[in-house]
Amino acid sequence: MKGFFQSLLGSLTAFIILAVGSIVAFIALIGALASLGDQPLVQVESGSVLVLDLNTTIMDAPPIADIGAAVQEAMSGRPQPVTYLLKVVDAIEHAQTDDDVTALLLHGNLLQNGYGSGLAAISEIRQAVETFKSSGKPVYAYLVAPSQKDYYLTSIADEIWINPFGMVSLNGLAANGVFLGSALEKYGIGVQTTRVGAYKSAVEMFTRTSMSDADREQKTALLNDLWSTLLTEISTSRNITQQAIQKLSATDAFFTAIDAQAANLVDRVGYLDELIDHLGSTHQYAVSDETFQQIDLIDYSAARSLEWDTTAKDGERIAVVYAEGQIIDGGKFPGFIGGDWLASELRRLRKDKDVKAVVLRVNSPGGSAVASEAIQRETRLLADEKPLIVSMGSYAASGGYWISAYADKIYAQPYTITGSIGVFGMVFNIEKAAENFAVTFDGVKTSPFADIYTASRPRTDAEMALIQKFTDEIYDAFIDKVAEGRSIETVKVRELAQGRVWSGLSAQNLALVDVMGGLNSAINEAAAMGDLDYLTIEQVPGPSTFGDTITMMLEETGAAPVAKVSSPLNEIAAQVDVLTSQLRGLNDPRSAYTRMPYGLEGL
DSSP: OHHHHHHHHHHHHHHHHHHHHHHHHHHHHHHHHHHHHHSOOOOOOTTEEEEEEOOSEEESSOOOOOHHHHHHHHHHOOOOOEEEHHHHHHHHHHHHTOTTEEEEEEESOOBOOTTOSOHHHHHHHHHHHHHHHHTTOOEEEEESSOOHHHHHHHTTSSEEEEOTTOEEEOOOOOOOOOOOHHHHHHTTOEEEEEEESTTOOTTHHHHOSSOOHHHHHHHHHHHHHHHHHHHHHHHHHHTOOHHHHHHHHHHTOEEEHHHHHHTTSOSEEOOHHHHHHHHHHHSOEETTTTEEOEEEHHHHHHHTTGGGGGBOOSSSEEEEEEEESEEESSSOOTTEEEHHHHHHHHHHHHHOTTEEEEEEEEEEOEEEHHHHHHHHHHHHHHHHHSOEEEEEEEEEETHHHHTTTTOSEEEEOTTOEEEOOOEEEEEEEOHHHHHTTTOOOOOOOSSTTTTTTOSSSOOOHHHHHHHHHHHHHHHHHHHHHHHHHHTOOHHHHHHHOTTOEEEHHHHHHTTSOOEEOOHHHHHHHHHHHTTOSSOOEEEESOOOOGGGGGGOOOOOOSOOOOOOOOOHHHHHHHHHHHHHHHHHTOOOTTSEEEEOOTTOTTO
16 A cells, blocks of 8 residues: 555656646747747848758648647757748749849758658759749859758759868669568567559568569669659759769769869868858858858748738638648548548638639658548549649659549659559457467457457458458549549559559659649649639648747748768667657558558658
8 A cells, every 4th residue: 555655646746747847838938939029020131142951851731830849949949940842932932033132052951850851842942943043143052961862952053062071972762661570470460461453562561571573663663763853953953964973873972072073063162161251252241240141041931921922811812731641540630641630621621712722732652541532532522613733742642642633633743752553451460479478368249250350369361351352442442533533544544553653754654643843833723723813822731820829830040051960870760750650640440551662751
């Protein structure tokens, strides 16, 4: 009894400490937000260089802050390094014709959390930078230890500087996956699967110890497509032949500052202070700060009130709806696409007469088949009443394609990973694992299939046959929906389906995609189809504002260029986190999933 009360007292003490700490954090948060609200709005001074700090994750959708992140920011004073695509692109495009902006500077290393900073999104930013450059205003880039993705983005610059101790990576693309087959067997966790489609390899992560031949074939073809496009764009920007860059990648892969300059991958080798002096003398010198006149892109967006045009709630407008993350069954959950939540938002927009057209921005590898169908049902109804344009981001595969199929027009990027039209089912059991701890199971039931989803034992042949039947039915429905939505013969869809992933360019050749273009291209198409003279946008979910108080997501601004290189331990931790997130998303009521292969995240 004494031990019980000691335990109880300890729990109560911990609870009180946690409660008090939460209250203090909440007060600190409110104080921080209040003080920020009193700060004057940053002004855009004449002769400013627009600075894009790449030390951030660039999501497709506006970031959603939860209370935990907001408290952490208030307590640490360090904003979360995250922003979103439309904000970055709109700021760059607006600066192109802004007389107060004379140049653009890119610096830093892109961060990648979740499905952010994907190649397709970075390609859209690169296109915006190229348009800025075509206006006659110079673009500069400063590199320290750029990743291949960083270099791809900055290679469009007129003048690329690199730190004397910097290094450029040009080592190619790879798709590596984790295989848990032996590990699960070792620890007594049983896995039984069903699937339709020779290339539907997502289940192999849990059943095999290496890639299947079919998966190796499809991923090789996909990476070759993406790599070829990457080489073409870099070679054009740097005025180097594609063959020469391919040779550089194959023979050297990594280039010191001097070697990179000799290979024409960069223009100048110099320290950051030298670049600052150069920009100060070339453009406008800021005497008060002893640096060049500059403004951070996030500050610039706020100063020019650019986000106001994308936060409309009433009046005639275009709705941009973000489907970003793994598709799960249920409501709204950070980092995932809740089928019920997204379906309800599409239904609301369908019934709103002032919403003249909808752009569905998809950045998803797929997920729950039931949730995908709930979303697609609403896309079909919406497309019957008003224009629906799909803009594919870095991923729009499997369930991501399922929810896209009925759009009036599908836009994608060459780097989009799409297709993966296939279905798999997967069930786990812990019978052997439990035996290792002398745990057994027993029970009664009224019908043969009453406990088909129990984790206490493997499924019988009859049960697996039933699950396979579900899988086949969903696959047939998937095929029929793509055939109907895309106006392609069913037999043709079956040929190009089989769970195979395609690049955006290949998907266009197969009629799975209509147009190569980014999010703004899709928005302009929707505006034209909706007969809107003045473009007003509502984003769903929309960007956070100061009025959101405790859910405010702060933007990191004004940070000095710093190389952020992950350690091997960080990489391992990140992979474990990704795996945990993927497992949490396997919540389909029928254990049936339309999900692209694992191992492609990060491209």
